[in-house]
Amino acid sequence: MNSRALGRQTHPERRSRPAGHVPVAVKLALVIAALAVVVMGALGVILLNQHTQTLRAQAERFGETMAHQLAGASAELVLAEDRLALGALVNNLAASEGVRGAAIFTLDGIPLAEAGVHRVNPASTTPWGQGVRWRLPGSDEPVASWQVPIRFQELEVGHARVAHSLAPLEATTRRAVWLLVSATLVMALLASIAAGVIGKRLSRPIDHLMDASRAIGAGNYGFRFTERRNDEIGHLMESFNEMARGLLEKSQVEAALSRYVSPGVARQILANLEQVQLGGRQVEGTVLFADIAGFTALSERLSPTEVADLLNEYFGYITRIASDCHGSIDKFIGDCAMVVFGATEPDPEHRLHGLTCALMLQRLVIRLNARRETPVSFRIGVNSGTMLAGNLGANERMQYTVVGDAVNLASRLMALAEPGEIVVPQDMADDPRVAPCILSARSDDIRVRGREAPVRTCRIRAAGGDPDLDARLDALLDEMGA
Incomplete structure (x- = not known):
């Protein structure tokens, strides 16, 4: 029409x-x-x-x-x-x-x-408080x-x-x-x-x-003006057409993305808009947990606004570093960030990418502390293995995330790490694809609640085979204007 x-x-x-x-x-x-x-x-x-x-x-x-x-x-x-x-x-x-x-x-x-009139009732001797307002008798x-x-x-x-x-x-x-x-x-x-x-x-x-607005209001987002005019009304009609196309796309995107909080799965959602449902699949991936050591004490020294600014700054850096290492932010939990690798798309190098992300974050904190009055340290735990990746929750509100024993172990390793440390299982550090690229130090075996056998762990000290790590970090910081 x-x-x-x-x-x-x-x-x-x-x-x-x-x-x-x-x-x-x-x-x-x-x-x-x-x-x-x-x-x-x-x-x-x-x-x-x-x-x-x-x-x-x-x-x-x-x-x-x-x-x-x-x-x-x-x-x-x-x-x-x-x-x-x-x-x-x-x-x-x-x-x-x-x-x-x-x-x-x-x-x-x-x-x-x-002298003069200084109270409502001149015969009263009751003292008045400060700033009492009244009106002079007679003159008002x-x-x-x-x-x-x-x-x-x-x-x-x-x-x-x-x-x-x-x-x-x-x-x-x-x-x-x-x-x-x-x-x-x-x-x-x-x-x-x-x-x-x-x-x-x-x-x-x-x-x-x-009439066109009524059509849009009725949900007819396919409406388009076909007349062409070379005046302001013509531009308005073209803008109306653009708005209708945008509303059509927005209605589809919002129906899917409104139930998701992680932007790392956006491409997967948009590619399958007609079949968004609960469920998941087993994947081989890596998960990284990083939180700020001593955050409670730090929060007591800073104002709420300063705490929010600090978290937003570091979460912004973590998001960019994770993206550069082929990972995606799963969620932010208080002062803790959860990053996954190989969950949305197959990634044979997910272990290396997860450890690279941890090392870049560790070096970033060292750089930022050099110019900060309030130093910050991160405790980082990284683990890889089989995990369930998919949509969890309810049909009305779901979240794309990963769950499983490998995820739980990564969280517990983070809790055991000292400020500034990266703790990973020994078998992950011994992976032939990872070992040449890192410098690690053997740590004592630890017992993890829920596991009968102790877990052999090691602490990653530095990158071994990636001389461009600092250059990559410099490029990211330059892009972010930091």
Whole structure:
């Protein structure tokens, strides 16, 4: 169906529109006017709030400063009970611009000197707290009172109170509100006029686009415009076609990938979109576990944001190194990363690739620690063997992962490794494809829970037959801008 056909189909609809139909130009004008009001209103409220808070803070600082100045000037006079001097002090302050009253009290609340109005009920001797707001009787003028202790050499000897006017603050706020409302109305009017003019010119092709949007909304992602136009509407139609194609692909991809968390199996999923189901197959592969040694203590020294940044940084490096070594991230578990080799695609060199990944990660940490204030060490365990690789979970939510005894042993070897060590089974290090490429040191046999016989292990010290390991790591770091 092309746009001309769509246009012919919508003509009867336009002729038979109900009496209450509102033209698209009017709707567009109303929408844009409403949007202008909302945007201007929201922006104005934010600016007005900030403006008011700033003025209020200044007013509070003024009152608090005046109260502290009064307290500092009257300390010795209070001790001397010089009521005459105290009276002159508060009278001078009460005569200042913006000050409505001042008073000095003993610790028991007995006034020593008063001037002006500094509380709601002048007959009350109940002390007020800091920043109390009220209105002057009769004039209804907004006033704020501040009361601070009078101290002489760390000894509290009384209280000083100052009441100052908030009328300038309210007047400024009213002017700002008036300007905001005026600007909003002008913007709404201009937006309505512009939207009405534009809406009339766009109403006809918009009808076609509305029919197309209904088709897309109904799930018809195969809809396409066939008409070609050399104007903005034509570009919009082409963009609509691109959007429809993208939605079609997205609906298929999301149906499969929304149940997966590991990007390492994306190609396998996309190649078999029609048969995504639970199940797995036995594979010969290698699994690597790496976690940060002493992560709990490290977390206590860093803020949560710094901890998150640290983990994200190292997980980013691990992901790139794993990809370079033909592996894929299976999952991140707290501060631990699980990497698999040979699980999604057959890889006869999965053992070597897993150990190479461990060595590159070990060297990366050494480099990063040289420029870090907080050094980090990884404990790494690597093991290979037969494992089950496939989709585990439920039909509504599944994960592509590997499970089995070989995976469990790799996790336990990681737990037994010292900070900075790579621990692997001895038979893996003795593999003819691996042995020439590594330098290892024999370790004591260990007993692993769940196994009757001890496991012979060794610690990998360095790479032996891969002189390009550092060059590969340099290239990766350059790509990542590290």
